[in-house]
Amino acid sequence: MISKNKTFIEKLRSSGLRPTRQRVEISKFLFNRKKTFHFSVDDLNKLLNSRKKKKISIATLYNTVHALKSAGHLKEFSLENNISYYDTNTTSHHHFYFNGKLTDIKNKEIHFKKIPTPPIGKKIKNVEVVIKLENIN
Amino acid sequence: MISKNKTFIEKLRSSGLRPTRQRVEISKFLFNRKKTFHFSVDDLNKLLNSRKKKKISIATLYNTVHALKSAGHLKEFSLENNISYYDTNTTSHHHFYFNGKLTDIKNKEIHFKKIPTPPIGKKIKNVEVVIKLENIN
DNA sequence: AGTTACTTTAGAATAATTATAAACTAATTA
DNA sequence: TAATTAGTTTATAATTATTCTAAAGTAACT
Numbered sequence: 001m002i003s004k005n006k007t008f009i010e011k012l013r014s015s016g017l018r019p020t021r022q023r024v025e026i027s028k029f030l031f032n033r034k035k036t037f038h039f040s041v042d043d044l045n046k047l048l049n050s051r052k053k054k055k056i057s058i059a060t061l062y063n064t065v066h067a068l069k070s071a072g073h074l075k076e077f078s079l080e081n082n083i084s085y086y087d088t089n090t091t092s093h094h095h096f097y098f099n100g101k102l103t104d105i106k107n108k109e110i111h112f113k114k115i116p117t118p119p120i121g122k123k124i125k126n127v128e129v130v131i132k133l134e135n136i137n
Numbered sequence: 138m139i140s141k142n143k144t145f146i147e148k149l150r151s152s153g154l155r156p157t158r159q160r161v162e163i164s165k166f167l168f169n170r171k172k173t174f175h176f177s178v179d180d181l182n183k184l185l186n187s188r189k190k191k192k193i194s195i196a197t198l199y200n201t202v203h204a205l206k207s208a209g210h211l212k213e214f215s216l217e218n219n220i221s222y223y224d225t226n227t228t229s230h231h232h233f234y235f236n237g238k239l240t241d242i243k244n245k246e247i248h249f250k251k252i253p254t255p256p257i258g259k260k261i262k263n264v265e266v267v268i269k270l271e272n273i274n
Numbered sequence: 275a276g277t278t279a280c281t282t283t284a285g286a287a288t289a290a291t292t293a294t295a296a297a298c299t300a301a302t303t304a
Numbered sequence: 305t306a307a308t309t310a311g312t313t314t315a316t317a318a319t320t321a322t323t324c325t326a327a328a329g330t331a332a333c334t
Contacts, residue, residue, distance in 0.1 A: 018300060020312060042290080057314045062291070078215035082321075083290070098259060111251040115268070116242055122235060122270040129266050131252070133259040155331060157281060179321080194283045199322070219290075220321065277334075287324065298313070304306085 008032075015071035022056045026064050031073070036089035038102050041065055077102075092126040098133040105131070145169075152208035159193045163201050168210070173226035175239050178202055214239075229263040235270040242268070 008027040009019040017023060029048055030037060039047075041061050049055040065086055068074045074086040079100060087102075094105035110129055118124055145164040146156040154160060166185055167174060176184075178198050186192040202223060205211045211223040216237060224239075231242035247266055255261055 018311060020300075022313070040290095059292090059315075060313055063313080076217055078217055078219060080213055080215055080221075082215060082219040082221055084217075084219055096253075096255065103256075105253055109251070109253040110249065112247065113250040114246070114248040116233075116246040118233065118268070118270050119240075121273055122233075123273050125269040125271040127266060127268050129264060131255070131264050132262040133255050134262040136258055136260050155280065157330075159282070177321090196284075196323090197282055200281080275334100278332085280329105280331080282329070283325105283327090285325090288322080290321090291319080293318065294316085296314090298311105300311080301309085303308070 017067055022060050023064055030088055036087060036104050038085055038087050040083050040085050092128060094129040096131050096133055154204055154208065159197050160201050167225055173224060173241050175222055175224050177220050177222050229265060231266040233268050233270055
C-alpha cells in the first residue's frame with residue numbers, strides 16, 4: 001500500500017500537483033484499477049465519502065478532478081443529462097452506450113473503410129465512435 | 138408565407154401538438170432551412186427574441202423544444218459544457234466537431250471495415266461518429 | 275357563444291458547477 | 305527544526321441551465 005501511494009505521489013508531483021492527502025486518496029481510487037472507470041463528481045462523492053469519517057469536500061472533488069483533467073489524466077465527456085463525466089482512459093477510443101452508461105471499445109476493434117476529408121485548413125485530431133445498444137427481446 | 142405556415146401547422150397537428158402562434162413561429166425558424174441546424178435553448182432565445190416586440194417566453198421555448206423532441210422532430214445531444222443542444226436532423230448521422238460546434242456528415246460518407254459485436258442480449262441501435270478537427274499549421 | 279382542455283407565462287424551485295475567502299498544510303528557507 | 309510562503313482545502317455563497325407551479329390565455333369542440 002505504501003508503495004502504491006508512492007506511485008500516485010509521483011504521478012501528482014510530475015504533473016505539478018502537490019500530493020495532498022485528498023489528491024492521493026482520489027488518485028488511488030481512480031487509477032488503481034484494471035478497467036477504465038467512467039464517473040461523475042457526484043459518483044465520486046458517493047463512492048469515496050460514504051462510510052468514511054474524514055470526508056473530502058465536494059469543492060475539493062471538483063478541484064481535483066479539474067486538476068487531473070488539465071494534467072491529462074482524465075478525459076471529460078457529457079451524456080444527455082448535462083452532467084460532466086470523466087473517463088480514466090485518456091487515449092482516443094470508442095464506446096458502447098446503453099442505459100446511460102458507457103463501456104470502452106478498444107481502438108483496434110473498429111476500422112474504417114471510408115472517412116470524409118476534413119474541411120480546408122483543418123485536419124483530423126481524432127475519431128471517436130459511439131455505438132448505441134438496445135435489448136434484443 | 139401563408140402556405141409555409143400551413144406546412145408547419147400540419148406538421149404540428151399531425152404530431153398531436155396544437156399549432157399555437159409560438160409553436161408555428163419556432164417551427165418555421167427551426168425547420169425552414171436548407172442545412173440542418175444545431176442549437177441550444179439559449180441560442181434559440183437570442184436568435185428568435187432579440188429585436189422583437191412580442192417575445193416568446195423561455196418556458197415556452199423549453200416546452201416547445203421538448204415537445205418537438207418527443208414528437209421526433211429534434212434530436213438532443215450534449216457537448217462538454219453541460220448544455221442541451223438540439224439537432225434538426227433526427228436521422229442517425231455523423232459530425233465534425235471543431236471549436237464547440239458540430240457540422241453534419243452524411244451517413245454514406247463513412248463506412249466501416251470492422252465493428253465489434255455487441256454484448257450478449259444486445260443489438261446495435263445506431264453508430265455515430267464524431268471527428269474532432271484541429272487547425273493545420 | 276360557451277365550455278373544456280391544452281398552452282403560455284412569470285416567477286419560484288432545483289441541481290450541477292463555480293467562485294470566494296478564511297483556515298490549513300506542504301514545501302522551502304533560514 | 306522553526307519560520308515563511310505558496311499552494312490547498314473547505315464551507316458557504318453565487319451562478320446558471322433547467323424544471324416546476326399555478327394563474328391567465330387561447331385553440332378547439334359542442
